[in-house]
Amino acid sequence: MKPPVVRCRQNCSRQGSLNTEKRLTDLDLQIIEMVRSGNSRAFSVLVDRHKDQAMTLAVRLVGERGEAEELVQDAFVNAYRNLEQFRGDAKFSTWFYRILYNLCMTRVTRRKAKPESLDDGEENLLRTLVNEDEISIQERMEQQEIHRLVSSEVGNLPEKLRTAILLFYVQEMSYEEVSAVMNVPLGSVKTYLHRGRHLLRQRLLVRLKEEVTAV
């Protein structure tokens, strides 16, 4: 009997788009060269290319659209003013998202007195609430419902887990790029991703359990 076929995200979908990604990166570098040689209006192309992705990240990190837009603007302005410091040994997007991430974190940290922990307590509590082995999410929930819940629950994840998840899934960055943006070791990125996904799944299970109990 043949083993089940499982889709391999990293090896297949990412490597498949490697050439496209390289082309886009080259385009970013070309634009940067144009800006450096005096054509400052070329920077608008760079803004157009990255604004939506940047906004998606910022909204999820700071939680408020107006504030996020202001931060994305600040990030682009900072990037422009410090373009000379961009050496080109990493992708522009990695460099730019690091600026944006730092701005968002400064804003979020300013809002609250102490930074959020990785929430071990909550994770352990969730473990006691759900029996993972017995429940399969997709057998009990409609796909649309899962997507809706995941979308709302991502915003409730601890900051570092949320950032790693967003950079990896929404910005489609590699582990190395996430590590560069967040300025943490590669191993931490993997841990954040594991814990983020795990926490999301557990929260989904809790929601599912609540719904079952309600019925």
Added chain:
Amino acid sequence: MSRHLSGNEIQDYLDGGLTSDARAEAEQHLYTCRQCRSLQSSLTEVDRALKSLPREQLDARFTRSVMSRLTAGQADSLSFKILEKLAYVFALFVVLAVLLAAFIFSGVIDARQVSDGQSRIQEFLSGSTSQMKSQVAAFSNLLAEYAPFVFGVGSLCMAGTIFAVVALLAVLDRFLVRRFVH
């Protein structure tokens, strides 16, 4: 494999992070173990949901807004650069004006001292034509009488003019950027 796969192992399997041996072993276990298969399906579903998280969109106004901030920043910096260069000249004239005013009021500079200077200038220009000599003489007479005030007021006027030019440049700078860049 007799034991169940952990969530991390299954996620590594989904991400393609296992070695080929470990992958084959995991696949074998997943095929036979309903519990692990269930966990794998759940993680796959979470994975899929994460990849399809809604994306935000910003319209062209956002780009225009960023670019106007950048060009406004450039205009400011250009004015600032001009001001920075002229600041030393401006300061020199201000200092000169203050010094002269102080000398005049304290009596250090008076018409006699300037008159000595006048005669030295006349001696220097003694080889010139008679017409030029008379013009210089008339001018130096005038200087002798009003020199301290002329220099004092002149320095102040010069400082004021420089300041006005810089301010005008800054306004023009902004106007030109708004008018022709946007």
